[in-house]
Amino acid sequence: MDRERILMGVVGRPHGVRGLVRVHSYAAVPEDLTAYGALTDEHGQVWSLRWRGDGIAELRDAAGQPLSGRDAAQAMVNRRLYVARTSLPEPDQDEFYFTDLIGMDVRAQGTDAPLGRVLVVHDYGAGVSLELGGQGHAPLILPFTRACFPVVDVAAGRIEAVLPDEIEVQGDLSDKGEVEVSATGGAS
Structure with missing residues:
Protein backbone atom coordinates (compact mmCIF):
# COMPACT_ATOMS: atom_id res chain seq x y z
CA MET A 1 0.00 0.00 0.00
CA ASP A 2 1.24 3.48 -0.90
CA ARG A 3 1.64 5.35 2.41
CA GLU A 4 3.33 8.34 0.75
CA ARG A 5 0.08 9.59 -0.80
CA ILE A 6 -3.27 10.23 0.85
CA LEU A 7 -6.56 9.95 -1.04
CA MET A 8 -8.17 13.39 -0.78
CA GLY A 9 -10.85 13.41 -3.46
CA VAL A 10 -12.63 11.64 -6.30
CA VAL A 11 -13.76 13.07 -9.61
CA GLY A 12 -17.50 12.77 -10.12
CA ARG A 13 -19.71 13.27 -13.14
CA PRO A 14 -19.19 16.04 -15.71
CA HIS A 15 -20.83 19.41 -15.18
CA GLY A 16 -21.90 20.97 -18.45
CA VAL A 17 -20.10 20.69 -21.78
CA ARG A 18 -16.93 22.71 -21.12
CA GLY A 19 -14.90 20.11 -19.23
CA LEU A 20 -15.91 20.99 -15.68
CA VAL A 21 -16.38 18.11 -13.23
CA ARG A 22 -17.89 17.50 -9.83
CA VAL A 23 -15.22 16.69 -7.26
CA HIS A 24 -15.94 14.93 -3.97
CA SER A 25 -13.34 16.32 -1.57
CA TYR A 26 -12.35 14.38 1.55
CA ALA A 27 -10.72 17.41 3.17
CA ALA A 28 -12.35 18.60 6.42
CA VAL A 29 -13.20 21.80 4.53
CA PRO A 30 -13.81 20.66 0.92
CA GLU A 31 -12.36 23.83 -0.62
CA ASP A 32 -9.04 23.13 1.14
CA LEU A 33 -8.29 20.44 -1.44
CA THR A 34 -6.51 23.15 -3.44
CA ALA A 35 -4.30 24.12 -0.46
CA TYR A 36 -2.20 20.94 -0.48
CA GLY A 37 -0.39 21.49 -3.77
CA ALA A 38 -0.35 19.24 -6.80
CA LEU A 39 -2.78 16.36 -7.01
CA THR A 40 -1.85 13.04 -8.58
CA ASP A 41 -4.14 10.27 -9.74
CA GLU A 42 -3.73 6.50 -9.57
CA HIS A 43 -1.92 6.59 -12.95
CA GLY A 44 0.69 9.06 -11.69
CA GLN A 45 -0.67 11.97 -13.73
CA VAL A 46 -0.37 15.39 -12.09
CA TRP A 47 -3.42 17.66 -11.85
CA SER A 48 -4.27 21.07 -10.47
CA LEU A 49 -7.77 22.04 -9.45
CA ARG A 50 -9.64 25.33 -9.41
CA TRP A 51 -13.07 25.53 -7.80
CA ARG A 52 -15.76 27.05 -10.05
CA GLY A 53 -18.75 26.55 -7.77
CA ASP A 54 -20.01 24.38 -4.93
CA GLY A 55 -18.34 21.03 -5.65
CA ILE A 56 -17.68 22.01 -9.29
CA ALA A 57 -14.06 22.25 -10.44
CA GLU A 58 -11.84 22.82 -13.42
CA LEU A 59 -9.03 20.26 -13.65
CA ARG A 60 -5.80 21.10 -15.45
CA ASP A 61 -3.06 18.66 -16.40
CA ALA A 62 0.65 19.12 -15.64
CA ALA A 63 1.03 21.31 -18.75
CA GLY A 64 -1.73 23.61 -17.47
CA GLN A 65 -4.29 22.49 -20.05
CA PRO A 66 -7.91 22.17 -18.85
CA LEU A 67 -10.08 19.22 -19.80
CA SER A 68 -11.19 19.85 -23.38
CA GLY A 69 -14.90 19.14 -23.01
CA ARG A 70 -17.59 16.85 -21.70
CA ASP A 71 -16.04 13.69 -23.20
CA ALA A 72 -12.70 14.40 -21.50
CA ALA A 73 -14.56 15.12 -18.26
CA GLN A 74 -16.50 11.85 -18.59
CA ALA A 75 -13.21 9.95 -18.97
CA LEU A 101 -5.62 1.88 9.49
CA ILE A 102 -5.58 -0.33 6.39
CA GLY A 103 -3.71 -3.54 7.12
CA MET A 104 -3.54 -3.05 10.89
CA ASP A 105 -4.29 -6.07 13.09
CA VAL A 106 -7.42 -5.83 15.21
CA ARG A 107 -7.76 -7.72 18.48
CA ALA A 108 -10.69 -8.20 20.84
CA GLN A 109 -10.36 -5.98 23.87
CA GLY A 110 -9.82 -7.95 27.06
CA THR A 111 -9.04 -11.31 25.40
CA ASP A 112 -6.48 -10.19 22.82
CA ALA A 113 -8.07 -12.69 20.40
CA PRO A 114 -7.32 -11.75 16.76
CA LEU A 115 -10.34 -10.51 14.78
CA GLY A 116 -8.48 -9.93 11.52
CA ARG A 117 -6.96 -6.96 9.74
CA VAL A 118 -8.57 -3.74 8.58
CA LEU A 119 -9.33 -4.40 4.91
CA VAL A 120 -11.39 -1.33 3.99
CA VAL A 121 -12.60 1.90 5.58
CA HIS A 122 -16.16 2.54 4.35
CA ASP A 123 -17.87 5.93 4.44
CA TYR A 124 -21.16 6.07 2.58
CA GLY A 125 -22.46 9.10 4.45
CA ALA A 126 -24.12 7.33 7.37
CA GLY A 127 -20.95 7.09 9.42
CA VAL A 128 -17.61 5.41 8.95
CA SER A 129 -17.26 1.65 9.33
CA LEU A 130 -14.29 -0.70 9.23
CA GLU A 131 -14.32 -3.96 7.33
CA LEU A 132 -12.21 -6.59 9.04
CA GLY A 133 -11.12 -9.95 7.67
CA GLY A 134 -8.22 -11.79 6.19
CA GLN A 135 -6.62 -15.21 6.38
CA GLY A 136 -8.84 -17.46 8.50
CA HIS A 137 -11.16 -14.66 9.65
CA ALA A 138 -14.78 -14.25 8.61
CA PRO A 139 -15.56 -10.81 7.12
CA LEU A 140 -16.91 -8.39 9.71
CA ILE A 141 -18.07 -4.79 9.34
CA LEU A 142 -18.30 -2.63 12.46
CA PRO A 143 -19.21 1.03 12.93
CA PHE A 144 -16.07 3.04 13.56
CA THR A 145 -17.10 4.43 16.94
CA ARG A 146 -15.37 4.59 20.32
CA ALA A 147 -17.89 2.02 21.58
CA CYS A 148 -16.61 -0.55 19.05
CA PHE A 149 -12.99 0.62 18.81
CA PRO A 150 -11.96 2.06 22.18
CA VAL A 151 -8.23 1.79 21.39
CA VAL A 152 -6.72 2.97 18.10
CA ASP A 153 -2.99 3.49 18.50
CA VAL A 154 -1.46 3.90 15.05
CA ALA A 155 2.05 4.54 16.40
CA ALA A 156 1.98 1.25 18.32
CA GLY A 157 0.16 -0.54 15.49
CA ARG A 158 -2.66 -1.56 17.82
CA ILE A 159 -6.44 -1.53 17.41
CA GLU A 160 -8.71 -3.07 20.01
CA ALA A 161 -12.35 -3.83 19.27
CA VAL A 162 -15.41 -4.58 21.37
CA LEU A 163 -17.88 -6.67 19.44
CA PRO A 164 -21.36 -5.26 20.04
CA ASP A 165 -24.36 -7.43 20.83
CA GLU A 166 -26.42 -5.16 18.61
CA ILE A 167 -25.87 -2.41 16.05
CA GLU A 168 -28.70 0.11 15.88
CA VAL A 169 -29.34 2.60 13.10
CA GLN A 170 -31.62 5.53 13.92
CA GLY A 171 -32.90 8.34 11.75
CA ASP A 172 -34.23 8.95 8.28
CA LEU A 173 -32.97 6.20 5.98
CA SER A 174 -34.18 7.99 2.84
CA ASP A 175 -31.62 9.12 0.28
CA LYS A 176 -31.03 12.53 1.90
CA GLY A 177 -31.83 11.62 5.49
CA GLU A 178 -29.43 11.76 8.39
CA VAL A 179 -28.77 8.66 10.44
CA GLU A 180 -26.88 7.79 13.58
CA VAL A 181 -25.21 4.43 14.09
CA SER A 182 -24.61 3.12 17.58
CA ALA A 183 -23.37 -0.14 19.00
CA THR A 184 -24.79 -1.52 22.22
CA GLY A 185 -23.82 -4.32 24.53
CA GLY A 186 -20.75 -6.41 23.98
CA ALA A 187 -17.89 -7.28 26.25
CA SER A 188 -16.46 -4.37 28.16
Whole structure:
Protein backbone atom coordinates (compact mmCIF):
# COMPACT_ATOMS: atom_id res chain seq x y z
CA MET A 1 0.00 0.00 0.00
CA ASP A 2 1.24 3.48 -0.90
CA ARG A 3 1.64 5.35 2.41
CA GLU A 4 3.33 8.34 0.75
CA ARG A 5 0.08 9.59 -0.80
CA ILE A 6 -3.27 10.23 0.85
CA LEU A 7 -6.56 9.95 -1.04
CA MET A 8 -8.17 13.39 -0.78
CA GLY A 9 -10.85 13.41 -3.46
CA VAL A 10 -12.63 11.64 -6.30
CA VAL A 11 -13.76 13.07 -9.61
CA GLY A 12 -17.50 12.77 -10.12
CA ARG A 13 -19.71 13.27 -13.14
CA PRO A 14 -19.19 16.04 -15.71
CA HIS A 15 -20.83 19.41 -15.18
CA GLY A 16 -21.90 20.97 -18.45
CA VAL A 17 -20.10 20.69 -21.78
CA ARG A 18 -16.93 22.71 -21.12
CA GLY A 19 -14.90 20.11 -19.23
CA LEU A 20 -15.91 20.99 -15.68
CA VAL A 21 -16.38 18.11 -13.23
CA ARG A 22 -17.89 17.50 -9.83
CA VAL A 23 -15.22 16.69 -7.26
CA HIS A 24 -15.94 14.93 -3.97
CA SER A 25 -13.34 16.32 -1.57
CA TYR A 26 -12.35 14.38 1.55
CA ALA A 27 -10.72 17.41 3.17
CA ALA A 28 -12.35 18.60 6.42
CA VAL A 29 -13.20 21.80 4.53
CA PRO A 30 -13.81 20.66 0.92
CA GLU A 31 -12.36 23.83 -0.62
CA ASP A 32 -9.04 23.13 1.14
CA LEU A 33 -8.29 20.44 -1.44
CA THR A 34 -6.51 23.15 -3.44
CA ALA A 35 -4.30 24.12 -0.46
CA TYR A 36 -2.20 20.94 -0.48
CA GLY A 37 -0.39 21.49 -3.77
CA ALA A 38 -0.35 19.24 -6.80
CA LEU A 39 -2.78 16.36 -7.01
CA THR A 40 -1.85 13.04 -8.58
CA ASP A 41 -4.14 10.27 -9.74
CA GLU A 42 -3.73 6.50 -9.57
CA HIS A 43 -1.92 6.59 -12.95
CA GLY A 44 0.69 9.06 -11.69
CA GLN A 45 -0.67 11.97 -13.73
CA VAL A 46 -0.37 15.39 -12.09
CA TRP A 47 -3.42 17.66 -11.85
CA SER A 48 -4.27 21.07 -10.47
CA LEU A 49 -7.77 22.04 -9.45
CA ARG A 50 -9.64 25.33 -9.41
CA TRP A 51 -13.07 25.53 -7.80
CA ARG A 52 -15.76 27.05 -10.05
CA GLY A 53 -18.75 26.55 -7.77
CA ASP A 54 -20.01 24.38 -4.93
CA GLY A 55 -18.34 21.03 -5.65
CA ILE A 56 -17.68 22.01 -9.29
CA ALA A 57 -14.06 22.25 -10.44
CA GLU A 58 -11.84 22.82 -13.42
CA LEU A 59 -9.03 20.26 -13.65
CA ARG A 60 -5.80 21.10 -15.45
CA ASP A 61 -3.06 18.66 -16.40
CA ALA A 62 0.65 19.12 -15.64
CA ALA A 63 1.03 21.31 -18.75
CA GLY A 64 -1.73 23.61 -17.47
CA GLN A 65 -4.29 22.49 -20.05
CA PRO A 66 -7.91 22.17 -18.85
CA LEU A 67 -10.08 19.22 -19.80
CA SER A 68 -11.19 19.85 -23.38
CA GLY A 69 -14.90 19.14 -23.01
CA ARG A 70 -17.59 16.85 -21.70
CA ASP A 71 -16.04 13.69 -23.20
CA ALA A 72 -12.70 14.40 -21.50
CA ALA A 73 -14.56 15.12 -18.26
CA GLN A 74 -16.50 11.85 -18.59
CA ALA A 75 -13.21 9.95 -18.97
CA MET A 76 -12.15 11.33 -15.56
CA VAL A 77 -15.18 10.00 -13.64
CA ASN A 78 -14.14 8.02 -10.54
CA ARG A 79 -10.51 9.11 -10.90
CA ARG A 80 -8.97 9.23 -7.43
CA LEU A 81 -7.00 12.34 -6.47
CA TYR A 82 -4.11 12.05 -4.02
CA VAL A 83 -1.81 14.52 -2.29
CA ALA A 84 1.67 13.88 -0.96
CA ARG A 85 1.53 12.93 2.71
CA THR A 86 4.25 15.52 3.39
CA SER A 87 1.81 18.25 2.23
CA LEU A 88 -0.64 17.42 5.01
CA PRO A 89 -0.32 18.36 8.66
CA GLU A 90 0.68 15.66 11.12
CA PRO A 91 -2.44 14.33 12.83
CA ASP A 92 -2.99 15.22 16.49
CA GLN A 93 -2.41 12.56 19.13
CA ASP A 94 -5.94 11.14 18.97
CA GLU A 95 -6.29 11.59 15.18
CA PHE A 96 -5.02 9.67 12.16
CA TYR A 97 -5.52 9.26 8.46
CA PHE A 98 -7.82 6.39 7.48
CA THR A 99 -5.16 5.03 5.14
CA ASP A 100 -3.00 4.34 8.21
CA LEU A 101 -5.62 1.88 9.49
CA ILE A 102 -5.58 -0.33 6.39
CA GLY A 103 -3.71 -3.54 7.12
CA MET A 104 -3.54 -3.05 10.89
CA ASP A 105 -4.29 -6.07 13.09
CA VAL A 106 -7.42 -5.83 15.21
CA ARG A 107 -7.76 -7.72 18.48
CA ALA A 108 -10.69 -8.20 20.84
CA GLN A 109 -10.36 -5.98 23.87
CA GLY A 110 -9.82 -7.95 27.06
CA THR A 111 -9.04 -11.31 25.40
CA ASP A 112 -6.48 -10.19 22.82
CA ALA A 113 -8.07 -12.69 20.40
CA PRO A 114 -7.32 -11.75 16.76
CA LEU A 115 -10.34 -10.51 14.78
CA GLY A 116 -8.48 -9.93 11.52
CA ARG A 117 -6.96 -6.96 9.74
CA VAL A 118 -8.57 -3.74 8.58
CA LEU A 119 -9.33 -4.40 4.91
CA VAL A 120 -11.39 -1.33 3.99
CA VAL A 121 -12.60 1.90 5.58
CA HIS A 122 -16.16 2.54 4.35
CA ASP A 123 -17.87 5.93 4.44
CA TYR A 124 -21.16 6.07 2.58
CA GLY A 125 -22.46 9.10 4.45
CA ALA A 126 -24.12 7.33 7.37
CA GLY A 127 -20.95 7.09 9.42
CA VAL A 128 -17.61 5.41 8.95
CA SER A 129 -17.26 1.65 9.33
CA LEU A 130 -14.29 -0.70 9.23
CA GLU A 131 -14.32 -3.96 7.33
CA LEU A 132 -12.21 -6.59 9.04
CA GLY A 133 -11.12 -9.95 7.67
CA GLY A 134 -8.22 -11.79 6.19
CA GLN A 135 -6.62 -15.21 6.38
CA GLY A 136 -8.84 -17.46 8.50
CA HIS A 137 -11.16 -14.66 9.65
CA ALA A 138 -14.78 -14.25 8.61
CA PRO A 139 -15.56 -10.81 7.12
CA LEU A 140 -16.91 -8.39 9.71
CA ILE A 141 -18.07 -4.79 9.34
CA LEU A 142 -18.30 -2.63 12.46
CA PRO A 143 -19.21 1.03 12.93
CA PHE A 144 -16.07 3.04 13.56
CA THR A 145 -17.10 4.43 16.94
CA ARG A 146 -15.37 4.59 20.32
CA ALA A 147 -17.89 2.02 21.58
CA CYS A 148 -16.61 -0.55 19.05
CA PHE A 149 -12.99 0.62 18.81
CA PRO A 150 -11.96 2.06 22.18
CA VAL A 151 -8.23 1.79 21.39
CA VAL A 152 -6.72 2.97 18.10
CA ASP A 153 -2.99 3.49 18.50
CA VAL A 154 -1.46 3.90 15.05
CA ALA A 155 2.05 4.54 16.40
CA ALA A 156 1.98 1.25 18.32
CA GLY A 157 0.16 -0.54 15.49
CA ARG A 158 -2.66 -1.56 17.82
CA ILE A 159 -6.44 -1.53 17.41
CA GLU A 160 -8.71 -3.07 20.01
CA ALA A 161 -12.35 -3.83 19.27
CA VAL A 162 -15.41 -4.58 21.37
CA LEU A 163 -17.88 -6.67 19.44
CA PRO A 164 -21.36 -5.26 20.04
CA ASP A 165 -24.36 -7.43 20.83
CA GLU A 166 -26.42 -5.16 18.61
CA ILE A 167 -25.87 -2.41 16.05
CA GLU A 168 -28.70 0.11 15.88
CA VAL A 169 -29.34 2.60 13.10
CA GLN A 170 -31.62 5.53 13.92
CA GLY A 171 -32.90 8.34 11.75
CA ASP A 172 -34.23 8.95 8.28
CA LEU A 173 -32.97 6.20 5.98
CA SER A 174 -34.18 7.99 2.84
CA ASP A 175 -31.62 9.12 0.28
CA LYS A 176 -31.03 12.53 1.90
CA GLY A 177 -31.83 11.62 5.49
CA GLU A 178 -29.43 11.76 8.39
CA VAL A 179 -28.77 8.66 10.44
CA GLU A 180 -26.88 7.79 13.58
CA VAL A 181 -25.21 4.43 14.09
CA SER A 182 -24.61 3.12 17.58
CA ALA A 183 -23.37 -0.14 19.00
CA THR A 184 -24.79 -1.52 22.22
CA GLY A 185 -23.82 -4.32 24.53
CA GLY A 186 -20.75 -6.41 23.98
CA ALA A 187 -17.89 -7.28 26.25
CA SER A 188 -16.46 -4.37 28.16
